[in-house]
Amino acid sequence: MAQLKLDGLRQDIETMVPRVKAVIKQTRARIFHGNTRAEGKIFSIFEPSTEIIRKGKAGKPNEFGKMVKLQEAETRS
Numbered sequence: 001m002a003q004l005k006l007d008g009l010r011q012d013i014e015t016m017v018p019r020v021k022a023v024i025k026q027t028r029a030r031i032f033h034g035n036t037r038a039e040g041k042i043f044s045i046f047e048p049s050t051e052i053i054r055k056g057k058a059g060k061p062n063e064f065g066k067m068v069k070l071q072e073a074e075t076r077s
Contacts, residue, residue, distance in 0.1 A: 055069055
């Protein structure tokens, strides 16, 4: 049982280390070089698929998450 817990923790670490390294790299690029457009930018280390959602309105803050488009169709038989 203890080995299973250790294996789970090892997997968590192996998942997080590359994400943290990517965030450190983008932070250095932004601070030292003013580069705000990093390729493959990570906005959340816990949810790497998170995106910036801009509503297109001046003064409206950016939101973070995943945009979902729902369409509904009514069919009649």
